[in-house]
Amino acid sequence: IAGITQAPTSQILAAGRRMTLRCTQDMRHNAMYWYRQDLGLGLRLIHYSNTAGTTGKGEVPDGYSVSRANTDDFPLTLASAVPSQTSVYFCASSSEWGVGDTQYFGPGTRLTVL
Amino acid sequence: GENVEQHPSTLSVQEGDSAVIKCTYSDSASNYFPWYKQELGKRPQLIIDIRSNVGEKKDQRIAVTLNKTAKHFSLHITETQPEDSAVYFCAAALGGAGSYQLTFGKGTKLSVIP
Numbered sequence: 001i002a003g004i005t006q007a008p009t010s011q012i013l014a015a016g017r018r019m020t021l022r023c024t025q026d027m028r029h030n031a032m033y034w035y036r037q038d039l040g041l042g043l044r045l046i047h048y049s050n051t052a053g054t055t056g057k058g059e060v061p062d063g064y065s066v067s068r069a070n071t072d073d074f075p076l077t078l079a080s081a082v083p084s085q086t087s088v089y090f091c092a093s094s095s096e097w098g099v100g101d102t103q104y105f106g107p108g109t110r111l112t113v114l
Numbered sequence: 115g116e117n118v119e120q121h122p123s124t125l126s127v128q129e130g131d132s133a134v135i136k137c138t139y140s141d142s143a144s145n146y147f148p149w150y151k152q153e154l155g156k157r158p159q160l161i162i163d164i165r166s167n168v169g170e171k172k173d174q175r176i177a178v179t180l181n182k183t184a185k186h187f188s189l190h191i192t193e194t195q196p197e198d199s200a201v202y203f204c205a206a207a208l209g210g211a212g213s214y215q216l217t218f219g220k221g222t223k224l225s226v227i228p
Contacts, residue, residue, distance in 0.1 A: 033216075041220060042221050043205075048215060106157060
């Protein structure tokens with residue numbers, strides 16, 4: 001059992017390019033999340049999904065889109081990357097019901113936009 | 115939306131001493147308060163959490179206290195060890211069916227000096 005995985009581990013991207021960060025979990029968790037982590041700012045929620053087929057906006061959604069076609073996968077897309085999107089991106093998941101179910105984080109993707 | 119303030123941003127203690135990290139939150143409806151530990155280059159991992167119907171929770175050398183009236187909660191680490199050195203994040207969440215959104219503090223870098 002892998003838990004939650006992310007790809008790529010790191011990426012350097014030219015500004016204006018499109019990029020999709022991948023996230024896959026094998027825990028059958030219904031809820032999934034995308035965060036970005038910037039030095040001094042902690043973790044900020046970008047988008048989330050309660051269950052397959054539904055998504056919602058977090059604190060910093062602009063410039064990002066997500067889809068949730070099935071339970072396991074939750075890709076994050078930057079349609080046209082900008083330098084301010086340089087960050088470490090973490091995907092997380094939690095089981096279906098009730099506040100307080102632990103959010104498990106993936107290993108992260110370090111993205112640099114030049 | 116929710117706002118979480120965390121203090122101090124850095125903390126150095128001698129091995130064996132205690133460490134205390136404090137957080138305040140703004141939304142009185144928040145009902146779940148996890149603490150995450152993040153070692154350098156690694157993913158955040160849950161170390162302890164508390165729900166709003168509990169005032170204190172303990173797990174070996176780690177304890178968390180919650181004061182709902184004052185809207186603050188604290189992490190206490192006793193008998194600190196070098197392996198406790200990491201960045202610690204507090205978070206607050208508003209519960210909902212299917213998923214919940216965490217708002218994180220900006221983190222405290224704890225250094226335990228041998």
